[in-house]
Amino acid sequence: MRLGRIFILTTIFGxxxxxxxxxxxxxxxxxxxxxxxxxxxxxxxxxxxTGIPFISGxxxxxxxxxxxxxDLFANDGVDFTTKVRERLIDGMRxxxxxxxxxxxxxxxxxFRGKNRPDDYYSFGIYGETDIIVYWPKDLAIxxxxxxxxxxxxxxxxxxxxxxxxxxxxxxxxxxxxxMSNTLTVGARAKVxxxxxxFQSTKNSGSFRTTxxxxxxxxxxxxxxMQLQTSGVEGIVDILEEDTSTTxxxxxxxxxxxxxxxGNLGLGFDAGFSYxxxxxTTITGSVLDxxxxxxxxxxxxxxxxxxxxNEGITVILPEDITSLGNDLWQDLIDDIEESVPxxxxxxxxxxxxxxxxxxxxxxxxxxDEGSNKDCACPVNISSGQNDDFYRNSVGGQLFMxxxxxxxxxxxxxxxxxxxxxxxxxxxxxxxxxxxxxNIGLGLNLQAGPVNFYILGDNLLGYRNIADSxxxxxxxxxxxxxxxxx
Numbered sequence: 001m002r003l004g005r006i007f008i009l010t011t012i013f014g015x016x017x018x019x020x021x022x023x024x025x026x027x028x029x030x031x032x033x034x035x036x037x038x039x040x041x042x043x044x045x046x047x048x049x050t051g052i053p054f055i056s057g058x059x060x061x062x063x064x065x066x067x068x069x070x071d072l073f074a075n076d077g078v079d080f081t082t083k084v085r086e087r088l089i090d091g092m093r094x095x096x097x098x099x100x101x102x103x104x105x106x107x108x109x110x111f112r113g114k115n116r117p118d119d120y121y122s123f124g125i126y127g128e129t130d131i132i133v134y135w136p137k138d139l140a141i142x143x144x145x146x147x148x149x150x151x152x153x154x155x156x157x158x159x160x161x162x163x164x165x166x167x168x169x170x171x172x173x174x175x176x177x178x179m180s181n182t183l184t185v186g187a188r189a190k191v192x193x194x195x196x197x198f199q200s201t202k203n204s205g206s207f208r209t210t211x212x213x214x215x216x217x218x219x220x221x222x223x224x225m226q227l228q229t230s231g232v233e234g235i236v237d238i239l240e241e242d243t244s245t246t247x248x249x250x251x252x253x254x255x256x257x258x259x260x261x262g263n264l265g266l267g268f269d270a271g272f273s274y275x276x277x278x279x280t281t282i283t284g285s286v287l288d289x290x291x292x293x294x295x296x297x298x299x300x301x302x303x304x305x306x307x308x309n310e311g312i313t314v315i316l317p318e319d320i321t322s323l324g325n326d327l328w329q330d331l332i333d334d335i336e337e338s339v340p341x342x343x344x345x346x347x348x349x350x351x352x353x354x355x356x357x358x359x360x361x362x363x364x365x366x367d368e369g370s371n372k373d374c375a376c377p378v379n380i381s382s383g384q385n386d387d388f389y390r391n392s393v394g395g396q397l398f399m400x401x402x403x404x405x406x407x408x409x410x411x412x413x414x415x416x417x418x419x420x421x422x423x424x425x426x427x428x429x430x431x432x433x434x435x436x437n438i439g440l441g442l443n444l445q446a447g448p449v450n451f452y453i454l455g456d457n458l459l460g461y462r463n464i465a466d467s468x469x470x471x472x473x474x475x476x477x478x479x480x481x482x483x484x
Contacts (some may be wrong), residue, residue, distance in 0.1 A: 015117060021101045021130070021355060022398045023059070024411040024427055025441040026453040026473060028283055028359050031423050031453045032443050036122055038357060039285035040174045040186030041271035044120040047480040048111040049450075057105035057126065059473045065432045066096035066135055068467065092135045094160060095404055105475070109426055120176040122188075127258070128472070130353055133167035134404060147209040147219070156287065157204035159225055162357050162403050166197040166350065169258045175271070182275040192265035194256045194292050196231030196351050220308035221256040223339055227301045228348050230263055230294035256321040265292030267352055269454070281361045288352040295347035305339035359396040363389035390417050398431075421445045426457075434460070439471070450477040 006191035013286040027038045034057045035042045051057060071087045072080070101124050110122035128184040138156040145151055174188030205223035238249045256262075265291015273283045367388040398409045417423045422444050429437040434457055441454035453474040460467030 005321050021099070021353070021400055022408065022409050022429070022431065023473070024396055024413075024429055025425060025439050025456065027357050027396055028204070029415075029423075029441060029443065030360060030426055031445070032450070033122075033479065034108065034452075034475060036110065036174060036176065036186070038273035038287065039273070039283055040176060040188045040269050041184050041273050041284065041285065042176070043184055044110075044176050045481075046110070046112075049109070049477050049479045051124070052110035052478070053107045053477040054104065055476050056108050057103065057473075057475045059103050060471070064098050066092040066098075075464055082368045084144070089141060092137065094135065094137045096135040097402075101128065101130045103128050108477075118178040121174070122176070123173040125169065125171055127167070127169050130401060132163065134160070134162040134220035136160040136162075142207065142327045147207070152208070152217070153210055154208065156207045158207060158225060159203045161225070161462050162201050162479045163201050164199040165202055166194040168197075169193045169195065169262075171260075178212060184273045186271050188269040190267040190269070190288075190290060191260070192267060192290065192352070193260045194231060194265065195254060195293065196229075196235060197294055197338070198227065198229040198232055199293065199350060200225070200227040202226070217345070218308060220306070221339060222306040223303045228294075228298075229300065230296065230298045232297070232434055233299045234297045263292055263294045263296050265304050266290055279363045282359065284358045284362070284450060285356065287357075289354055289357040290352045291448040292350050293347065293354070294350055298345045298347055300344050300346060300348070301341060302342045305328060334470065352424055354401040357396065359394055360393050361394035362393045375402075388417070388420070391415065429456070445479070448478050450479045451475075474476070
């Protein structure tokens with residue numbers, strides 16, 4: 001019981017650092033330069049932009065599709081053990097997960113081509129952390145209840161263990177091209193420098209206890225399990241040394257891996273925007289189609305084989321004189337021989353979590369002064385300002401490849417432009433984390449200074465401990481419109 005509680009509490013407290021991937025507020029919010037990062041083919045109108053280093057794009061998001069902190073620790077008069085049983089062990093499903101991603105931009109710069117004004121180039125560096133841990137339902141039951149009692153005869157699925165995580169630095173360069181007055185396309189090349197990576201996603205096997213013949217119980221295990229890691233051992237070694245130079249050594253290691261000294265990989269993004277008519281636009285993008293080859297600081301752990309035993313069998317009185325033998329060690333040796341635990345340093349390929357967006361937007365409420373000269377977004381091909389609409393409504397679809405299938409979210413949005421200096425975007429999103437996710441985004445243009453802030457699941461802020469999802473993104477940029 002104590003082991004089970006430790007396992008459960010460790011998982012729950014881990015939720016406080018878990019984030020989600022969808023950026024529905026930023027997507028197609030083309031007044032913000034960072035929208036290029038979620039669709040390289042988004043509409044672009046600025047002459048150039050530069051993000052203020054390290055504060056141009058920060059995202060902080062938290063989410064869990066299962067139990068919340070409040071579910072377990074609220075002062076509601078329910079016994080804690082009962083909460084664990086009903087809300088965690090019985091309440092969570094195999095596909096529930098705790099997932100995380102974060103992005104912090106080092107810098108982000110974009111400029112329009114001097115000889116090709118229909119092309120907009122952008123480049124920069126950002127760091128990303130992505131982790132997902134699925135709820136290991138059968139293993140949680142085994143840890144909490146044990147394999148006796150009502151669990152005699154039950155087969156516990158070892159394949160319930162599924163997790164993946166990485167921290168990576170990304171160097172990127174993109175081109176956004178206006179092909180015509182109706183079509184804009186874009187692509188972005190990426191070089192990945194991995195800081196660490198781990199994955200254990202293709203496990204299988206079972207653990208089962210039944211009535212024995214020569215002894216009370218028979219326990220059998222069939223296992224095909226593997227944990228692959230790269231970059232982890234070097235960090236662990238420094239932490240275990242725990243010397244006066246630990247912090248300096250960690251900083252040096254991270255700096256090396258951030259600047260292309262880690263395991264390297266390649267990837268790309270692609271996207272488009274297409275006007276069906278002057279007021280209706282469809283968009284789409286695919287992000288992080290890529291891989292990393294992990295060959296440095298690799299340590300893999302495997303458990304493969306099968307075994308069945310009924311424990312130690314003693315026949316009396318014949319064996320009375322041999323009880324001093326190391327019978328337990330013989331038993332352990334037999335099991336380890338049948339189901340060997342091994343380590344190796346073989347390199348492996350890890351694929352990035354591919355993401356895809358799509359949207360349809362309808363603009364209305366045309367500004368009568370949209371064709372007048374001003375220091376605002378311009379249509380480069382014609383030399384005149386684009387038609388300016390005060391309102392937009394539409395829908396967005398987000399999909400992401402995860403170890404246990406595609407994770408999807410559907411969003412409806414309304415955007416209001418208050419002149420050319422302020423824009424507001426409101427969203428309603430339904431996904432596995434929440435069916436009541438209402439978000440609000442603000443973009444402010446004060447001369448050349450651009451500031452944006454985007455917050456998700458605003459209803460959840462009434463009680464953060466009981467919320468399945470919370471998000472905040474913000475940043476500062478300097479933007480040149482026209483000749484400014």
